[in-house]
Amino acid sequence: xxxxxxxxxxxxxxxxxxxxxxxxxxxxxxxxxxxxxxxxxxxxxxxxxxxxxxxxxxxxxxxxxxxxxxxxxxxxxxxxxxxxxxxxxxxxxxxxxxxxxxxxxxxxxxxxxxxxxxxxxxxxxxxxxxxxxxxxxxxxxxxxxxxxxxxxxxxxxxxxxxxxxxxxxxxxxxxxxxxxxxxxxxxxxxxxxxxxxxxxxxxxxxxxxxxxxxxxxxxxxx
Amino acid sequence: xxxxxxxxxxxxxxxxxxxxxxxxxxxxxxxxxxxxxxxxxxxxxxxxxxxxxxxxxxxxxxxxxxxxxxxxxxxxxxxxxxxxxxxxxxxxxxxxxxxxxxxxxxxxxxxxxxxxxxxxxxxxxxxxxxxxxxxxxxxxxxxxxxxxxxxxxxxxxxxxxxxxxxxxxxxxxxxxxxxxxxxxxxxxxxxxxxxxxxxxxxxxxxxxxxxxxxxxxxxxxxxxxxxxxxxxxxxxxxxxxxxxxxxxxxxxxxxxxxxx
Numbered sequence: 001x002x003x004x005x006x007x008x009x010x011x012x013x014x015x016x017x018x019x020x021x022x023x024x025x026x027x028x029x030x031x032x033x034x035x036x037x038x039x040x041x042x043x044x045x046x047x048x049x050x051x052x053x054x055x056x057x058x059x060x061x062x063x064x065x066x067x068x069x070x071x072x073x074x075x076x077x078x079x080x081x082x083x084x085x086x087x088x089x090x091x092x093x094x095x096x097x098x099x100x101x102x103x104x105x106x107x108x109x110x111x112x113x114x115x116x117x118x119x120x121x122x123x124x125x126x127x128x129x130x131x132x133x134x135x136x137x138x139x140x141x142x143x144x145x146x147x148x149x150x151x152x153x154x155x156x157x158x159x160x161x162x163x164x165x166x167x168x169x170x171x172x173x174x175x176x177x178x179x180x181x182x183x184x185x186x187x188x189x190x191x192x193x194x195x196x197x198x199x200x201x202x203x204x205x206x207x208x209x210x211x212x213x214x215x216x217x218x219x220x221x222x
Numbered sequence: 223x224x225x226x227x228x229x230x231x232x233x234x235x236x237x238x239x240x241x242x243x244x245x246x247x248x249x250x251x252x253x254x255x256x257x258x259x260x261x262x263x264x265x266x267x268x269x270x271x272x273x274x275x276x277x278x279x280x281x282x283x284x285x286x287x288x289x290x291x292x293x294x295x296x297x298x299x300x301x302x303x304x305x306x307x308x309x310x311x312x313x314x315x316x317x318x319x320x321x322x323x324x325x326x327x328x329x330x331x332x333x334x335x336x337x338x339x340x341x342x343x344x345x346x347x348x349x350x351x352x353x354x355x356x357x358x359x360x361x362x363x364x365x366x367x368x369x370x371x372x373x374x375x376x377x378x379x380x381x382x383x384x385x386x387x388x389x390x391x392x393x394x395x396x397x398x399x400x401x402x403x404x405x406x407x408x409x410x411x412x413x414x415x416x417x418x419x420x421x422x423x424x425x426x427x428x429x430x431x432x433x434x435x436x437x438x439x440x441x442x443x444x445x446x447x448x449x450x451x452x453x454x455x456x457x458x459x460x461x462x463x464x465x466x467x468x469x470x471x472x473x474x475x476x477x478x479x480x481x482x
Contacts, residue, residue: 126312129272129305130326130377131298140325144316221357222315 004191012179013195019093020175020203023165027100028158035105035157036150038064039112040138050124051134060109067106072164075103076171096173100164108157115149116142148219155211159204166200176200224248224271224381224415229280231266231437240266241277241437248415248430253407255424256417258434264417267434268385271415272304273297284381302330305374309386311366313358319345319369320354326376344372347409348402364395371402375410382406384416388423396420400427 042060045053070078076099083090083098119142127141143150166177176196184193224247231241241263248254258264269275270282273289282289284300292300305326313322320341327337345351348368358366367387374382384403388396404427407414418424424431 120310120312122308122310122312123314125274126306126308126314126373127325127329128274129301129383130329130373131301132329133298136329140328141314145314147316222359 009191009195012183012192013199016174016176016179016196017199017203019173020162020165020177023093023096023100023168023173023175024158024161026094026097027104027161027165028154030097030101031104031108031157031161032154034101035108036112038105038109040116040142042109042113043116043142044134044138050137064106064109067103068110072099072103072167073170075099076168080171091172093174096165096168096171096175100161100168103164104157104161107160108153111153111156112150115146115153118149119145148215148222151211151218152215155208155215158207158211162200162203162207223250223283223285224413225281225283225286226267226270227281227283229267229270229277229282231263231270231275232278239278239437241270244280244434244438246432248413250413251407251411252429253404253414253416253427255428255431256415256434257419257421257424257431258417259419262434263437264419264434265385266437268383268415268417271381271383272301272306302326302377303379304381304383305377305379306383306385307367307370307374307387309389311358311363311370311390313366313369313373315358317358318354319350319356319358319361322358322369323372323376326373330377332377340376341372344376347375347406348372362395363391364398367391367395367399368402371399371406375406375412378410380412382412382414384414386418387416389418389420396423397426403427 038060041056042064044050045057045060047054047057067075079099079102080090082102083095086098087095089095123141123145124137127137132140165173165175166180169175169178170181172178176199180193180196183189184196226244226246229241229244230239232239244267256264256267266275270277271284273282273292276290284303287300289297289300314325317325323341323344324337327340332340341354345354348371350365350368350372353361353365353369358369361369370387371382382403387403388399391399400423403414403416406412407427416423416428
């Protein structure tokens, strides 16, 4: 067995972890920014929704279903031209954010939709009876009342994004997935495999804990 | 003045119509009860008054204005004239009591300093002076309904619609809430329309009532027309829906002093 070069190990691990965090943070931002409005629209344009609209509902539902039907690895490769068009390159962590976001937002939109579905219809009706507009219903009832469920959904999504970011490493995104493949898989460096596994475990554990705590503090008085 | 003219409502896919040819008029400054069993169409009828439901045919006239003809913005204005309270209160759990009562004021675009004053006054009115910073989940059912009432009255509506407002409450709390409603009606001289399946509610506070069965109005009118004199100077309400309920004349006169 080869002796381990700990300096190099440390450099590689820290770099890869930072790249992963960067991808996940940026992707979370965009996933929520796109998925939240899409989820709200999915919910309110339903046939029995606050603002029924068949055309919008059909288009968004198909879009979200397509996004969720395709395995991420395939999406990753299929989206290469889109990534090049948006970022200008397909290499590096920033470029990886594009397929990750496009792969994850349909999932998050569905989570938003089902979180909003849990909001008591009577509360929506109460605000309608006050003369509230659709915007009032979304901003004063749906989102605040569903907030704990939305935060739980974001936590779930971040954990999934960590998985996506590891796969995105395969096509040049960098990060822990890339490290594990290049050094662990291709060069049989088991120390690095173990390192990435530990870091990923810690990352997921921490995010889940923080998310749970936030959900609990939000739901505390309700 | 609320006037219903030949209101019918057929839900798509339903075998029987929810409402069939209902005509009613509700006088200004009265408490009007709509009595009926579960599924009689009471809720549907009440929701027609602020167009949360659209009748299939017939007209709803509020102060002579057919509300089916209102545009979206006008309808919202109109709804601000009609506060509504609910069986399950429907308070927002993401807001404190203060902020719940504030919501209709916020929606109506009332300036903030004025809103704070109104909220404080409303809390006093419903007897919850110290509960402004409490959360709905910390309140009892009766207290929640008081918040509901304060919220419904926030923008000083002319009408108050009560959708089974006491059906989730115990008898004592029911009486207290009904007293509060009667009190408010006197103080603010608003018109209250309440629906209920409990005869006792109608007995306690209504000036006039209508009886609904299977979407039809069986009888409507001032109390004496609704009831007929039975043996021993008592009045029997001839509800085909339930056992006749006996009211004493005296009790009725007291409550309806104005029209006696």
